[in-house]
Amino acid sequence: MNDPIADYQKWKQQGEGLRAEAKHAMESRFRELLTEAARIAVEYKADFGVPLKPPSQVTAFRYKTSPAKPKAKKEAPKPAAPVKAEAKPAAPSKPDPKVAALEKKLAGAKKKLDEAKAAGGATRVIEDRIYEIEDALRLAQ
Secondary structure, three states: OOOHHHHHHHHHHHHHHHHHHHHHHHHHHHHHHHHHHHHHHHHHHHHHOOOOOOOOOOOOOOOOOOOHHHHHHHHOOOOHHHHHHHHHHHOOOOOOHHHHHHHHHHHHHHHHHHHHHHHOOOOHHHHHHHHHHHHHHHHHO
């Protein structure tokens, strides 16, 4: 007579082996397909000049192209960028609306801080907010 426990353990070992084989096969197939998709995307960009967008369901996968060619093309225009940065301070008559909004928020937060200090309340949250606004302002400028 067959022992049900021994049969079950034998079946479980066979299932685990099959599961490991299937996992390995799926992983290798996935890598093959992803490598081929990345190669096609690079070829598409080289031929048509625009990146190939993945379907909307695929959002987590990114590929990197070879860094030698794209960086070489991007480094050439960089000397022109400081000229643009120097041109911005020459026209202060039109301030950036983002900077103006941040300065307004900063002034309001400082006013709240002064009021909180006068009332003897907690100021840490307000001081943190002021720091965040000042940081955003530095980045915007």
